[in-house]
Amino acid sequence: MKLKNPTPINWKFSERAEQLQSSVIREILKVTSRPEVISFAGGLPSPETFPVERMQAAFDKVLATQGKSALxxxxxxxxxxxxxxxxxxxxxxxxxxxxxxxxxxxxxxxxxxxxxxxxxxxxxxxxxxxxxxxxxxxxxxxxxxxxxxxxxxxxxxxxxxxxxxxxxxxxxxxxxxxxxxxxxxxxxxxxxxxxxxxxxxxxxxxxxxxxxxxxxxxxxxxxxxxxxxxxxxxxxxxxxxxxxxxxxxxxxxxxxxxxxxxxxxxxxxxxxxxxxxxxxxxxxxxxxLGEHIPTIRTFYARQCQVMLDALTKFFPAGVEWTKPEGGMFIWITLPAHIDSNELLDDAIKQNVAFVPGGPFYANNPAKNTMRLSFVTVSPERINEGVEKLGKLIQARL
Amino acid sequence: MKLKNPTPINWKFSERAEQLQSSVIREILKVTSRPEVISFAGGLPSPETFPVERMQAAFDKVLATQGKSALxxxxxxxxxxxxxxxxxxxxxxxxxxxxxxxxxxxxxxxxxxxxxxxxxxxxxxxxxxxxxxxxxxxxxxxxxxxxxxxxxxxxxxxxxxxxxxxxxxxxxxxxxxxxxxxxxxxxxxxxxxxxxxxxxxxxxxxxxxxxxxxxxxxxxxxxxxxxxxxxxxxxxxxxxxxxxxxxxxxxxxxxxxxxxxxxxxxxxxxxxxxxxxxxxxxxxxxxxLGEHIPTIRTFYARQCQVMLDALTKFFPAGVEWTKPEGGMFIWITLPAHIDSNELLDDAIKQNVAFVPGGPFYANNPAKNTMRLSFVTVSPERINEGVEKLGKLIQARL
Incomplete structure (x- = not known):
């Protein structure tokens, strides 16, 4: 019953859809999902913080006692x-x-x-x-x-x-x-x-x-x-x-x-x-959450400090970064002539990834910026990744 | 730190939002959620068909074996x-x-x-x-x-x-x-x-x-x-x-x-x-699903037949309805001069509900139509509700 040689649809998308683009981050994540890549690119929380057993018990209880209304x-x-x-x-x-x-x-x-x-x-x-x-x-x-x-x-x-x-x-x-x-x-x-x-x-x-x-x-x-x-x-x-x-x-x-x-x-x-x-x-x-959140705070604070220490140790003079008091991200400002997109190309060849800063600007992107996430990478690999990035930046100075 | 007497926002919604309306059905459902109401208005499947224990076992297994990636x-x-x-x-x-x-x-x-x-x-x-x-x-x-x-x-x-x-x-x-x-x-x-x-x-x-x-x-x-x-x-x-x-x-x-x-x-x-x-x-x-779906089919087919029999028994001449071969709904066409919105007002006073047909038309609503769902009401109450509706329609002929 399949049509023989139907005329293909000439897809016409709406104006709003024509300008839709896939998130740069999600595209980078596809590239960096190989286990050998040290990725500071993700915006993912650390799965170490997930209260899996509690969630399991909760789903179990709700389905056992209120299953029909929950579904x-x-x-x-x-x-x-x-x-x-x-x-x-x-x-x-x-x-x-x-x-x-x-x-x-x-x-x-x-x-x-x-x-x-x-x-x-x-x-x-x-x-x-x-x-x-x-x-x-x-x-x-x-x-x-x-x-x-x-x-x-x-x-x-x-x-x-x-x-x-x-x-x-x-x-x-x-x-x-x-x-x-x-x-x-x-x-x-x-x-x-x-x-x-x-x-x-x-x-x-x-x-x-x-x-x-x-x-x-x-x-x-x-x-x-x-x-x-x-x-x-x-x-x-x-x-x-x-x-x-x-x-x-x-x-x-x-x-x-x-x-x-x-x-x-x-x-x-x-x-x-x-x-x-x-x-x-x-x-x-x-x-x-009152007992759980403090454990995430402690964990992320430690991870953040590891990265801040690594940045101080391995990044050359002329690079600046934020010192967050919470959350998951550090923002790097490179010397004005360094384009973080080009740096990312170099870095991926060495199995390190981050998100270039440009896409975060609604207007006039500052191409010498980048975002690093520190929550899902082990301290050893944070040091290794930051050291590699530091050398790549040095080479472009 | 709360502002003293801030100027209230004069909310300006987008053009698309200005024409958004709440679904008529969801509004009717709010009125008819009282247990004494015989409601043919819902589009809900029957919770009798929910495989609660299977769902419970599945959530449990996924969380036990792949919890971190599932979350x-x-x-x-x-x-x-x-x-x-x-x-x-x-x-x-x-x-x-x-x-x-x-x-x-x-x-x-x-x-x-x-x-x-x-x-x-x-x-x-x-x-x-x-x-x-x-x-x-x-x-x-x-x-x-x-x-x-x-x-x-x-x-x-x-x-x-x-x-x-x-x-x-x-x-x-x-x-x-x-x-x-x-x-x-x-x-x-x-x-x-x-x-x-x-x-x-x-x-x-x-x-x-x-x-x-x-x-x-x-x-x-x-x-x-x-x-x-x-x-x-x-x-x-x-x-x-x-x-x-x-x-x-x-x-x-x-x-x-x-x-x-x-x-x-x-x-x-x-x-x-x-x-x-x-x-x-x-x-x-x-x-x-190959074993589960046939049980839903049998159940809904029986419910549908109960309602079809009740319609034949209680609805006056001049009313027409569809004979579905599947699904959850019967569509009623009343004599042209009867407005199902007015019929609904009468019906709700007698604790029976349905959805008037008008809102289902993109243009030129046929106000003498109505939708009945038969899947969540017991056979006894289907008979009782259809009998009441039949009398109300008769009264308007």
Missing amino acids: QYGTSDGYAPLREFLANSLSTADCKITPDQILMVSGSQQGLDLLGKVLIDEGSKILVETPSYLGALQAFSVYQPEFVSVDTDEHGLIPSSVSAKGEGARLMYALPNFQNPTGRTMSLERRIELVEICARMGIPLIEDNPYGDLCYSGEPLPKMLNMNPDGVIYMGSFSKVLTPGIRLGYVVGPTKLIRKLEQAKQAADLHTSQLTQMAVYEVIKDGF | QYGTSDGYAPLREFLANSLSTADCKITPDQILMVSGSQQGLDLLGKVLIDEGSKILVETPSYLGALQAFSVYQPEFVSVDTDEHGLIPSSVSAKGEGARLMYALPNFQNPTGRTMSLERRIELVEICARMGIPLIEDNPYGDLCYSGEPLPKMLNMNPDGVIYMGSFSKVLTPGIRLGYVVGPTKLIRKLEQAKQAADLHTSQLTQMAVYEVIKDGF
């Missing part, structure tokens, strides 16, 4: 007990968050897509950091905005740049804690100033916070959400504090926005896995 | 062994399907969203059946197409109507088996004709097939995919043959399209739960 269709807003738990966790003394301000999503990447869908028209001006998280640039670019890059320095985003450039913007996207890709953290003073400026200018402020709990010492800085819950959209994720492969995150915001996002979620995939939400609730409801 | 980030195209399994299942003697023609998605609703995203520009002409699946209309409408309703009769879509109306269309969306909402099935002759016409006119043909395996007797009709794999986009789902709450489906098509959809998937949610894909593979890899 049936659920509501688009998400599993109510989990939203209630999160609402309580996010509330502060003077800022109560309620469950109806929360939408469960299939990983916070979906939150970015839904926010782009409901807030961005073609040509809308949107503000992003310089550099910014690649996955956000990718998600928003589908909706064809005009990206405006807000200035940053070693303390992260500079709020006065928002005043200068932000008139009429449809959103400001910021990742204030241990930013991907730079590892930088915004100071408390700047957070307050940014929240005030966005409120005054009527710009919805997206606070993306996948790494916030991974501070190496002390406690996380206050959330911008709690400074102005009517103007800040907060995004949380279980990927870095529990496990990423289950795809679970959440968006918190004013109910008017959350109800609109819920409609978009319904059209996009009806709802996020009911079973996954119930199992994660089972894992965390009695305070497990 | 880590996965690839955007999906879990390779599962795609390979599906490729083999979908291949026929003269039409081999390969794993790189398959994209795993978070339920086939996501497939609809991604297809809309990459194929529809604002104002694009797209063809749908009369009536058509509400979730598809909802997913596509986000991308602001011009819907063109293709004519249908008791044998489903009429291919010659595609010739007449389809010039320049960007896609044709069809649900050929036990259609939602009508329960109708397209004949083999019409399938062949539709595939030929779409190929000749260069229109990508979407074959959505969530219910195809749920035929009450005989074997499913051949897939249009296998008649022209270069021009047909096939959508499959585990929601009706396994369980829906885990959100797992797949899109099959020419690799050029699938790679573009993969990029859109990456921007939308990176990938579908790795754990879920591995567990479902574990459940089905040794042929479980």
Whole structure:
């Protein structure tokens, strides 16, 4: 019954699809998945931190005791007990968050897509950091905005740049804690100033916070959400504090926005896995993250220090890098004439990989930058990889 | 640190978001979730058919033996062994399907969203059946197409109507088996004709097939995919043959399209739960569906017959209905002057619910239609509910 020689379809993609590109990182990961490669390229958390047995026990319990409801269709807003738990966790003394301000999503990447869908028209001006998280640039670019890059320095985003450039913007996207890709953290003073400026200018402020709990010492800085819950959209994720492969995150915001996002979620995939939400609730409801997260902090802090020491030892003068106080990434700035794409070609020949910095810029990429992740590589191999990179940089000086 | 009296955000949603509406069905379900309501409104499969213990054993085994990889980030195209399994299942003697023609998605609703995203520009002409699946209309409408309703009769879509109306269309969306909402099935002759016409006119043909395996007797009709794999986009789902709450489906098509959809998937949610894909593979890899699906068929066939008998017994002359040969739905056509929205108001007062037919039409809704689902209600209550509906209709004649 197969057609004989049908006319081939001349595929015509939508305008938004024509400009879609595969993430550079995912392309690099394909190249660097060989075990002999020392890869600082991934954005993956360390599987050493995954509480596998706890997850197993939770899925088992949910399926044994509530199997039919866990496997049936659920509501688009998400599993109510989990939203209630999160609402309580996010509330502060003077800022109560309620469950109806929360939408469960299939990983916070979906939150970015839904926010782009409901807030961005073609040509809308949107503000992003310089550099910014690649996955956000990718998600928003589908909706064809005009990206405006807000200035940053070693303390992260500079709020006065928002005043200068932000008139009429449809959103400001910021990742204030241990930013991907730079590892930088915004100071408390700047957070307050940014929240005030966005409120005054009527710009919805997206606070993306996948790494916030991974501070190496002390406690996380206050959330911008709690400074102005009517103007800040907060995004949380279980990927870095529990496990990423289950795809679970959440968006918190004013109910008017959350109800609109819920409609978009319904059209996009009806709802996020009911079973996954119930199992994660089972894992965390009695305070497990309070004991688990400190073990990740300690582990990542040690890994980070190993890499910082190696950089000091092996990288030549003229190279600069950030000293993160949490998270998973160090950002390298090479002398201006070195193109990190070319450096990557050299490095891959020697079985070392990283992510060139260019794709993290919405405008005017700084080609002499690169992102290193230190969480999935052993200390010995961190030293070996950094030494090789140091020699390759030296050779280009 | 909370701002004092911040200026409230004047939320400005995107044009596409302004026209987003919550699904009528999901709104009705909220009203009818009270246990005393006899609801024929749901599109839910019966939880009696969920293989809970098998799912439990599969999640347990995957987490016990491959926990770390199941919980880590996965690839955007999906879990390779599962795609390979599906490729083999979908291949026929003269039409081999390969794993790189398959994209795993978070339920086939996501497939609809991604297809809309990459194929529809604002104002694009797209063809749908009369009536058509509400979730598809909802997913596509986000991308602001011009819907063109293709004519249908008791044998489903009429291919010659595609010739007449389809010039320049960007896609044709069809649900050929036990259609939602009508329960109708397209004949083999019409399938062949539709595939030929779409190929000749260069229109990508979407074959959505969530219910195809749920035929009450005989074997499913051949897939249009296998008649022209270069021009047909096939959508499959585990929601009706396994369980829906885990959100797992797949899109099959020419690799050029699938790679573009993969990029859109990456921007939308990176990938579908790795754990879920591995567990479902574990459940089905040794042929479980071959023994499980016949039990669903028998169960639904019996439920369907109970409702058909009740309709014959209790519905007055002048009312017509479809006689499905599979699936979950019966479609009712009332005398032209009866508005099923008004009938629903009466019915809810008597604790009976259904879905009015209007929202299933992209254009010119036939308000005298309604959809009844028979799979989640006991035979006694099917009789009771249909009797009440029959009296309410009689009262309006």
